[in-house]
Amino acid sequence: MDILAVGSVAFDSVETPFGKAEEVLGGSAAYFSASASYFADVGIVAVVGEDFPDEHIGTLKGRGIDTRGLKKVKGKTFRWRGRYDYDLNQAHTLETQMNVFSDFKPMIPEDYREAPFVFLANIDPELQMEVLTQVRKPRLVACDTMNFWIEGKPGFLRKLLKKVELLVINEAEVRELAGEPGLVKAAKKVLEYGPKTLIVKRGEYGAVMFNGRSIFSAPAYPLEDIFDPTGAGDSFAGGLIGYLANTNDLSDGNIRKAIIFGSVMASFNVEAFSLRRLISLTADDIESRYGEFKRLTHFEDI
Amino acid sequence: MDILAVGSVAFDSVETPFGKAEEVLGGSAAYFSASASYFADVGIVAVVGEDFPDEHIGTLKGRGIDTRGLKKVKGKTFRWRGRYDYDLNQAHTLETQMNVFSDFKPMIPEDYREAPFVFLANIDPELQMEVLTQVRKPRLVACDTMNFWIEGKPGFLRKLLKKVELLVINEAEVRELAGEPGLVKAAKKVLEYGPKTLIVKRGEYGAVMFNGRSIFSAPAYPLEDIFDPTGAGDSFAGGLIGYLANTNDLSDGNIRKAIIFGSVMASFNVEAFSLRRLISLTADDIESRYGEFKRLTHFEDI
Numbered sequence: 001m002d003i004l005a006v007g008s009v010a011f012d013s014v015e016t017p018f019g020k021a022e023e024v025l026g027g028s029a030a031y032f033s034a035s036a037s038y039f040a041d042v043g044i045v046a047v048v049g050e051d052f053p054d055e056h057i058g059t060l061k062g063r064g065i066d067t068r069g070l071k072k073v074k075g076k077t078f079r080w081r082g083r084y085d086y087d088l089n090q091a092h093t094l095e096t097q098m099n100v101f102s103d104f105k106p107m108i109p110e111d112y113r114e115a116p117f118v119f120l121a122n123i124d125p126e127l128q129m130e131v132l133t134q135v136r137k138p139r140l141v142a143c144d145t146m147n148f149w150i151e152g153k154p155g156f157l158r159k160l161l162k163k164v165e166l167l168v169i170n171e172a173e174v175r176e177l178a179g180e181p182g183l184v185k186a187a188k189k190v191l192e193y194g195p196k197t198l199i200v201k202r203g204e205y206g207a208v209m210f211n212g213r214s215i216f217s218a219p220a221y222p223l224e225d226i227f228d229p230t231g232a233g234d235s236f237a238g239g240l241i242g243y244l245a246n247t248n249d250l251s252d253g254n255i256r257k258a259i260i261f262g263s264v265m266a267s268f269n270v271e272a273f274s275l276r277r278l279i280s281l282t283a284d285d286i287e288s289r290y291g292e293f294k295r296l297t298h299f300e301d302i
Numbered sequence: 303m304d305i306l307a308v309g310s311v312a313f314d315s316v317e318t319p320f321g322k323a324e325e326v327l328g329g330s331a332a333y334f335s336a337s338a339s340y341f342a343d344v345g346i347v348a349v350v351g352e353d354f355p356d357e358h359i360g361t362l363k364g365r366g367i368d369t370r371g372l373k374k375v376k377g378k379t380f381r382w383r384g385r386y387d388y389d390l391n392q393a394h395t396l397e398t399q400m401n402v403f404s405d406f407k408p409m410i411p412e413d414y415r416e417a418p419f420v421f422l423a424n425i426d427p428e429l430q431m432e433v434l435t436q437v438r439k440p441r442l443v444a445c446d447t448m449n450f451w452i453e454g455k456p457g458f459l460r461k462l463l464k465k466v467e468l469l470v471i472n473e474a475e476v477r478e479l480a481g482e483p484g485l486v487k488a489a490k491k492v493l494e495y496g497p498k499t500l501i502v503k504r505g506e507y508g509a510v511m512f513n514g515r516s517i518f519s520a521p522a523y524p525l526e527d528i529f530d531p532t533g534a535g536d537s538f539a540g541g542l543i544g545y546l547a548n549t550n551d552l553s554d555g556n557i558r559k560a561i562i563f564g565s566v567m568a569s570f571n572v573e574a575f576s577l578r579r580l581i582s583l584t585a586d587d588i589e590s591r592y593g594e595f596k597r598l599t600h601f602e603d604i
Contacts, residue, residue, distance in 0.1 A: 017483075086483040181319075181388040183506075184526045204485075205507040208524065217598050219519035222510065224486045256601035296519050297599050299558035 001066060002040035002245040004112050004138075005032050006131050007121025007234070008101060009046040009056075009070060010078040014273060016228050017086055024274035025056045027078065028121035028144070031231035034278045035238025035265040036119075037063040038286060040245035043112045045069035045131075049077040049100045063279055069109050075100040088229045088270075089203035108134040117245040119237060120164075122146050125156040132163055140250060142166035142241055144233065150176050161194040165250075168199045168237050183208070184215075197255060199240070201233050207259055216256045219296055221267035221289065228273045232266045235278060239265030264289045303368060304342035304547040306414050306440075307334050308433050309423025309536070310403060311348040311358075311372060312380040316575060318530050319388055326576035327358045329380065330423035330446070333533035336580045337540025337567040338421075339365040340588060342547035345414045347371035347433075351379040351402045365581055371411050377402040390531045390572075391505035410436040419547040421539060422466075424448050427458040434465055442552065444468035444543055446535065452478050463496040470501045470539050485510070486517075499557060501542070503535050509561055518558045521598055523569035523591065530575045534568045537580060541567030566591045 012026030029046045036042045043066035052072060060067050078101035081094045106127055113135050120128040120143035128143055143164045149157055150173060157177075161167065167190065171183065177193075178186035183200065187210040190198050197211045204226070206219040240262035247254055264286055271277045314328030331348045338344045345368035354374060362369050380403035383396045408429055415437050422430040422445035430445055445466050451459055452475060459479075463469065469492065473485065479495075480488035485502065489512040492500050499513045506528070511518040542564030549556055566588055573579045 182526065182528070184524050202507070205504070206519075206521075208521075215524050215598055216601065217508075217521035217524070218601070219508075219510075219521070222486050222517050222519070224484065226484070253601075260601050294602065296517055297601075299518065299520070299555070299562050299599075300596065 001043045001112060001115045003036055003042045003117040003119060003241055004045065004108065004115035004135065005029050005036065005042055005119045005121065006045040006106050006128070007032060007123055008078055009044070009048050009052070010080055010101075012230055012274065013079070013081040014228055014230050015083045016088070017084070018225065018227050019273070021228070021273040023079070025059060026080065026230060026274060028234045030060065030275060031234035031269065031278065032119055032121055032238040033060060033065045034063050034275045035235040035269065036242035036245070037065050038265070038281065038283070039239070039242030039261070040117070042066065042242075043069055043109070043115065045106050045108055045112065047071045047073055047100050047104045049073065049075045052077045059275065059279060066112070069112055071107075073100050082230070084229060088226050091229070106131050116140070116248075117241055118142070119241050120144070121234060121237075122149075125149050125153050125160045129156065129160050129163075132160075139248075140165050140241075140244065142168060142237065144168050144237060145173065146170075147173055147176055158193060164195050166197045166199065167195040168201065168233075168240070170201050170233070174198070174200050188212075199259060201236060203229070203232070207236065207263060209255060209259055211252065211255075214252055216259065218259045218263055219293075220263060221293065221296070223267060223270065226270045229270050231275070231278075232270050235269035236262040236266040239263070260290060260293050261286070263293065303345045303414060303417045305338055305344045305419040305421060305543055306347065306410065306417035306437065307331050307338065307344055307421045307423065308347040308408050308430070309334060309425055310380055311346070311350050311354070312382055312403075314532055314576065315381070315383040316530055316532050317385045318390070319386070320527065320529050321575070323530070323575035325381070327361060328382065328532060328576060330536045332362065332577060333536035333571065333580065334421055334423055334540040335362060335367045336365050336577045337537040337571065338544035338547070339367055340567070340583060340585070341541070341544030341563070342419070344368065344544075345371055345411070345417065347408050347410055347414065349373045349375055349402050349406045351375065351377045354379045361577065361581060368414075371409075371414055373409070375402050384532070386531060390528050393531070408433050408436075418442070418550075419543055420444070421543050422446070423536060423539075424451075427451050427455050427462045431458065431462050431465075434462075441550075442467050442543075442546065444470060444539065446470050446539060447475065449475055449478055460495060466497050468499045468501065469497040470503065470535075470542070472503050472535070476500070476502050490514075501561060503538060505531070505534070509538070509565060511557065511561055513554065513557075516554055518561065520558075520561045520565055521595075522565060523595065523598070525569060525572065528572045531572050533577070533580075534572050537571035538564040538568040540564070562592060562595050563588070565595065
């Protein structure tokens with residue numbers, strides 16, 4: 001196993017200007033794993049309820065994902081209901097039912113513990129820390145978080161960040177975490193908290209990487225139809241960590257390529273509800289969109 | 303003369319989180335010309351009042367700008383007062399005094415009329431059209447506009463766009479002009495109105511070019527301190543058109559480079575109030591920041 005992914009698996013109900021979906025497969029760990037599965041072997045750790053159909057587990061297995069860490073327990077699966085208006089960068093949460101997720105204590109199966117790459121999706125930083133006590137010397141620990149934890153558990157989060165190499169969060173979260181409105185200054189401050197690399201997700205404006213030595217700016221793919229942005233950030237992280245695990249190269253240059261593969265995967269994900277597009281890609285689809293990213297950004301020698 | 307620039311010359315009073323400036327030299331034609339002057343010979347057409355000091359005309363002349371088309375008339379100079387909060391993408395207009403600008407009728411001096419490049423800064427589309435009746439077969443006509451004209455003079459604007467090769471406007475204006483929330487679709491529609499190339503300004507998120515055959519996405523330069531965003535769009539247009547006039551090459555590849563030079567000039571401009579930074583650059587400053595843009599976007603072979 002190359003990558004251990006810990007996060008949520010959920011039922012999402014989503015409404016966008018282009019349609020709606022009811023109780024479809026979602027959750028940060030599901031999006032991440034499906035995306036990363038094109039590049040590396042992924043094991044997932046999450047919890048679902050008795051209402052979670054085997055068919056969904058089959059979908060993940062179909063992508064070669066190791067689901068032995070996906071526990072089914074008494075109760076109902078985590079549910080999220082949200083709406084996007086024309087500003088697709090902004091999710092409006094209508095309802096969150098934690099259900100079985102509120103008692104989630106990640107137990108990492110024995111043979112997941114050697115995974116060299118660990119992705120801690122956006123969950124309680126205490127639980128993210130708990131995962132790190134169970135794993136053995138991973139080469140790279142990456143994590144995501146959100147305003148809820150930045151405000152609610154700042155102490156735990158700061159402790160966690162000391163153990164994280166790669167932080168992947170939204171632009172507003174960087175500013176909030178640093179208490180600094182300017183992105184460049186905020187990024188500098190966040191790098192002092194521990195991570196060697198900070199990748200800032202900017203939705204339809206792409207992503208920026210800071211590592212204290214260089215800055216890399218990647219655009220988002222200009223899609224005609226962004227059908228549903230749910231899971232874009234986790235698909236991005238999946239392509240990113242997946243490519244890093246595949247190449248086992250953490251140089252500045254390779255992280256840049258990994259960010260583009262992350263952007264490629266996010267761009268596919270938003271073309272459909274749930275994991276529909278993310279589970280039906282070919283290696284050619286991915287390579288060809290990577291090529292389009294080159295043409296999208298190239299301004300010398302064309 | 304390589305470029306004819308028609309627009310405003312004004313007194314700006316600006317407040318940002320980093321300081322304030324009172325009645326300093328500003329206006330779209332001033333920012334554009336100062337920026338373009340590093341690349342090509344520019345002639346400016348605008349109007350000022352009796353209160354406009356010769357010192358400011360000297361500043362423009364000091365950059366080699368031909369100011370014979372800058373008319374001084376009875377009355378007061380156009381004044382704009384604005385404020386920026388921490389979201390520096392958003393200007394809050396506090397006061398606009400049109401003064402002599404309300405009777406502005408652009409009269410293009412005889413030896414400006416042969417200029418191969420024409421930039422129509424954001425003024426009334428009727429006046430922009432009026433300029434085009436006076437010039438002789440320019441190689442490229444570029445223009446800017448704003449929501450005020452999109453809403454107030456849609457008919458004149460659409461007529462103008464038939465005669466414009468290069469449209470340089472903000473993202474929200476593209477959506478409004480096309481009546482379409484998705485940027486890619488909106489851009490397609492705007493290209494049907496006439497322009498061969500549309501360049502969308504996105505403030506601190508950079509710029510995107512659409513020409514019906516390819517899309518190019520350029521980041522903004524990640525500055526630690528954005529001191530004052532006033533004039534960023536016109537400085538961008540100045541570097542862009544300046545480079546195109548300098549190279550006289552309108553190929554896709556060269557327009558991409560020109561967009562980067564525009565981004566370079568905008569990044570310098572926002573480092574200080576008024577034209578202060580924009581008039582004190584060296585060729586080395588510009589080349590070196592261009593190099594930084596390459597490093598900022600490069601993800602293959604580094």
